[in-house]
Amino acid sequence: MLNALRLSEGVSASLFHERTGLSLRVIQTELDRAVVAGLLIHNSQHIAPTALGLRFHNDLVARFL
Numbered sequence: 001m002l003n004a005l006r007l008s009e010g011v012s013a014s015l016f017h018e019r020t021g022l023s024l025r026v027i028q029t030e031l032d033r034a035v036v037a038g039l040l041i042h043n044s045q046h047i048a049p050t051a052l053g054l055r056f057h058n059d060l061v062a063r064f065l
Contacts, residue, residue, distance in 0.1 A: 001027070002061050010041070010048020030063045039063075 001019075004011040016024050024031070031047070034040035039053035039060045053060045 001064055004047070005040075005049050005053070005060055005064075006057065008049065008054055010046055013043070013045055013047050016047075027064060034060060034063055 001016055004015060013024060016022070016027070031040065031042045034053070035042050038050055039056065041048045041050055049057070049060060
């Protein structure tokens with residue numbers, strides 16, 4: 001997830017489950033908070049950082065640590 005957030009085009013939402021074996025619901029609260037903060041775009045198919053999220057990448061990544 002941390003490296004995936006570096007990609008401006010984002011990644012498939014299913015990548016989290018493929019890499020971790022966990023449901024995306026495990027991080028849903030932080031995903032929602034990042035969306036509200038304008039750092040992330042997230043829907044059932046795709047997760048991508050916004051321009052602001054790329055600019056403040058360290059802050060975005062810190063939400064998931």
